[in-house]
Amino acid sequence: MSAVNAVDSLPERIVRAAVKLFAGKGFHGTSMRAIAGAAGVSIGAIYHHFSSKDDVFLAILRQEYERRRVAVEELRAQGLPPREMVQRVARLHFELLGRHQDSVKILSHTLPREHPRLHRQLQALEEEFAGHVARLLEEGMRAGEIRECHAWTAAHALLGMARAVTARALGDDKLATELRQRGPEELAELAWRGLRP
Amino acid sequence: MSAVNAVDSLPERIVRAAVKLFAGKGFHGTSMRAIAGAAGVSIGAIYHHFSSKDDVFLAILRQEYERRRVAVEELRAQGLPPREMVQRVARLHFELLGRHQDSVKILSHTLPREHPRLHRQLQALEEEFAGHVARLLEEGMRAGEIRECHAWTAAHALLGMARAVTARALGDDKLATELRQRGPEELAELAWRGLRP
Amino acid sequence: MSAVNAVDSLPERIVRAAVKLFAGKGFHGTSMRAIAGAAGVSIGAIYHHFSSKDDVFLAILRQEYERRRVAVEELRAQGLPPREMVQRVARLHFELLGRHQDSVKILSHTLPREHPRLHRQLQALEEEFAGHVARLLEEGMRAGEIRECHAWTAAHALLGMARAVTARALGDDKLATELRQRGPEELAELAWRGLRP
Amino acid sequence: MSAVNAVDSLPERIVRAAVKLFAGKGFHGTSMRAIAGAAGVSIGAIYHHFSSKDDVFLAILRQEYERRRVAVEELRAQGLPPREMVQRVARLHFELLGRHQDSVKILSHTLPREHPRLHRQLQALEEEFAGHVARLLEEGMRAGEIRECHAWTAAHALLGMARAVTARALGDDKLATELRQRGPEELAELAWRGLRP
DNA sequence: CATGAATGAGACTTCATTCAT
């Protein structure tokens, strides 16, 4: 029993079930009862580990943005040439899409403005991530390897274009398939041409 | 009184109130009771003109995408050089932001996945708009004035970067102010450099 | 125009539409809007000729019980032997079923207890009709051609058995078909054997 | 308090309250709020035990038809002579009327055609019960102790006459009192004379 | 006579959350 719980703690089970449901039916379309059922735990158990439904959602957001932060840290640590770096950031969403499709869906589609507290926290997480990218760009500019421009605009633009294309690529029609194949390279090219000196 | 009503039909009053509320509190954060109160009409009156809450939301979406469609039509009619065209599309969101801030907020923040019907219709509207842009780009490619690339990826990327930057520019902090000032030009430059031959 | 209205007055159109709808969807399942739509008139027009939805329903009930009253009057006027008379009353519902299926459905299935006023009036109409039958039976007893029994019990029993069998015969399955064929004779026989001296 | 609750579970309290209200005001005249109030529980508690208002109604119907099924089973088990059996079935409604007046009211007066699902289920329950009676009659015919006739017609007729008389006997006027006194015997006699060889 | 836009009470139902066990 302890071995099982070690790889599959109760909070983890809850979050995993919640991610699937939020991705599929959205925040308001997912009830605590549904999460409890999908996770195979009681409703009370969820409230034992999370203070509210918002808190479950936030846990997911934090997890997801932590993944992005780590990815950017790694990029920076590798000391790649700016060109490579810009292109990799542009491709980042696609890579995460491959590994964490449900989480990406949540970020792409659900901005629950109806919860001021959630909304503020989500914005803070986005801002933090955009900040990492902006700093990357500023370093490139100082090194003369990225053209002079407004780093924050460029950072938000970079992330916005990536998000829009991955969001469209989530479907299962012909264009979605095409976007999943050509999207990463096209985006990388677009970003680099837009930012090179 | 009759003069006021003449320019201010009941459905218009309802939509105007709904836009404000949806933009401020989101779809689920806005109740029919609240819309009725803000519009100064009875709940029943809303249902006399719209078949459901979804229908009110859709009316707003259609109105907003109609504005975009018209804007793109006008661009094309002017026969501008591709460079100008690409830059104007990149600036489009900002121009609409100035005139219809609440509507832009709705488009930037609310994709109600919890309503399959709404979700599908919103995607269709987005797709249609992206299609207009993609066609614009393809014409530019045929004329050799835009570099060869995957038009649909570029179209979604163009719109995605514009949306992300305008969304961030909605706030009232220092960065938001900066983005509203420099965003349009920065975006236009980024887009053109990314797409020129 | 007057010629058309002569055979198809507005109140008649309304009642005819209402009968169909009440029979198919019940009293609460039928809205005034639906009646207006089916009759091809405005809602206001209905209120011009009937004081309320209840009033429309009552008009149908009165019409239907009038048919029954007339049928019993005719029976009595023919001075048939009691055997024949009892059997004909037993068959009465079936004959009306053939000609006025929707009205019979309403009487068989809808006793809107939720409307005290309607309920009382419907009971009064039923009572009046049962009274006609009871009197028929009492006359037969006085003539020694029907066995002595409690006429009102027998009258309600006679009508109740006929209603139950016709109600079941309204369906379209095998048993319903059988009941429509054999029901009238079976009922007539059952009634006569139960009541003959 | 625990002793009281032991014999009076929450679902039982809800059903008991609902029976009284449905019998007095009908299905549509009874709101969930009213049931909750009468049962002394919250509205949510009702939905915790029943999936819908229809479900509460169905629970009552099932309970009532179960009583009838048991009564007929017992009749058959006693191996009474057919005459006795037919007369007892004819009296059955009256006996149940004495013990469960409200439930009988519901069955006598409410056939909610407006709810297709409820309607179908009620018909199924009625059909099942009529089937028990029809089988009883067929056994009598095979034994030569009931005249040859269409068993299903006779079964529906038997139940229909009993229902009609008991329905009229529910009132508190002079005739209702008379029917409660003489009805059982009169019905029993009528049924036996109609069905004996 | 006729219209149909407007009313607003009230219906059923859902759901996040609590708490006694």
Place this chain on the structure above:
DNA sequence: AATGAATGAAGTCTCATTCAT
């Protein structure tokens, strides 16, 4: 730590009826 029965506010929507035109 865990359960799940119970709560009740709040949600969307329907509908008989009215009344200005």
